[in-house]
Amino acid sequence: MSVFGLENALWQASTNPKSGRRLREEGDTYLREFRVDERERELLLSWDVRALVERGVNPMVLMMANAAINGPAAAASYVEKINTPTAAPASR
Amino acid sequence: MAELVGGFLMPHNPMLTLAPNAPSPSVIKTMDEAFGTIVNRVRELEADTVIVIGDDHYTNFGPHCFPAYLIAIGDVEGPVEPFLNIERAPIENNQALANHILQTGYAEGIDWSYAKSIAVDHSVAIPHHLAVKSIPGLKTIPVYLNSGIEPLLPNRRAYQIGESIRRAVESWSGNERVVIYGTGGISHWVGSIGMGRVNEEFDRHILGLFERGDTEGFIGLSDETVLEEGGNGCLEVKNWICAMGAFPGATVEVIAYEAVPEWITGMGFAEVKLAA
Numbered sequence: 397m398s399v400f401g402l403e404n405a406l407w408q409a410s411t412n413p414k415s416g417r418r419l420r421e422e423g424d425t426y427l428r429e430f431r432v433d434e435r436e437r438e439l440l441l442s443w444d445v446r447a448l449v450e451r452g453v454n455p456m457v458l459m460m461a462n463a464a465i466n467g468p469a470a471a472a473s474y475v476e477k478i479n480t481p482t483a484a485p486a487s488r
Numbered sequence: 489m490a491e492l493v494g495g496f497l498m499p500h501n502p503m504l505t506l507a508p509n510a511p512s513p514s515v516i517k518t519m520d521e522a523f524g525t526i527v528n529r530v531r532e533l534e535a536d537t538v539i540v541i542g543d544d545h546y547t548n549f550g551p552h553c554f555p556a557y558l559i560a561i562g563d564v565e566g567p568v569e570p571f572l573n574i575e576r577a578p579i580e581n582n583q584a585l586a587n588h589i590l591q592t593g594y595a596e597g598i599d600w601s602y603a604k605s606i607a608v609d610h611s612v613a614i615p616h617h618l619a620v621k622s623i624p625g626l627k628t629i630p631v632y633l634n635s636g637i638e639p640l641l642p643n644r645r646a647y648q649i650g651e652s653i654r655r656a657v658e659s660w661s662g663n664e665r666v667v668i669y670g671t672g673g674i675s676h677w678v679g680s681i682g683m684g685r686v687n688e689e690f691d692r693h694i695l696g697l698f699e700r701g702d703t704e705g706f707i708g709l710s711d712e713t714v715l716e717e718g719g720n721g722c723l724e725v726k727n728w729i730c731a732m733g734a735f736p737g738a739t740v741e742v743i744a745y746e747a748v749p750e751w752i753t754g755m756g757f758a759e760v761k762l763a764a
Contacts, residue, residue, distance in 0.1 A: 400551060403551050404550070404551045407546060407550040407551055408550075411547075411550065445679075446681065449679075449680060449681060450681075454546060454637055454638070455677075455678060455679030455680035455681075455683075455720060456545050456546045456636060456637070456678050456679050456720070457546040457550075458679055459678065459679030460545070460546060460547070460679075474679070474683075475683050475684050478679065478680065478681055478683050479681065479682070479683065479684065
């Protein structure tokens, strides 16, 4: 588990348009450049925001990156996703 | 000699300009009147400089560096977020006084980070847009506390920074009349589990601590309690605590409070009542 790696990947993607485009278009390759494990890559590529926050990812950078990468519609659905419990809470 | 002539607590919610018409007309009126009250009071106080205490939202600062507390000593512009519906423009700083605040801090163990050039986020830009811009000649000194990203700035340190700001203003050779804005809060969940919730009861508890001038009460608010009852956005109470540090023994008078679910935030406004 690397919260630091996840937050770094998200922050770069939300503040640098080139990194954002890479996360959107070639996410798996982009994420392999950060200290992010297999499960974390899956969660981020599927934008499972609830599970990511439960793993300790800062919600502000996650919400900001979600809006930057996935657009206004995803921003609107973020509230529903973050408030929907996961089947089994992830361990941190 | 320069003088601290007033202090105010207010929200910096980006929804104020992002979705200004989302709440009911009566709530919008209350918000407009609250900002109007602050602007009128600042005019009455004949202030020429405002120190705006905000916090970054993982916008200007990232995993490579989070300043615990920072003062802008140079060029300022903003907002950095294009979605606020505020045109990005230069913001006039009081660089000489900002530098003096930094140097005063250094001399007494407040080791400021500083920005020589910064594009401020909504935590400074919204107060500037709604409670500074309309007052000709009012200069803005942005201060950023790490009130949102763990590991967090301790409340007591936030208060001590406010105390240092007071000593700096009072030891400044200029004749500025300075007001301080503590911004943010009250309850809101920013991207976190619970987003959308507003806890009016907890908001009123916090307002009560400030109304009573219960310094140890508001410094003693644990981060865990604030997170649980007010959400991660409520940690911005640290910005309010910093502002209160500049006014020892002061109480506050609430100007307005509304729980605004449309803006997912408890919106609180108050004026610092200086101790006799």
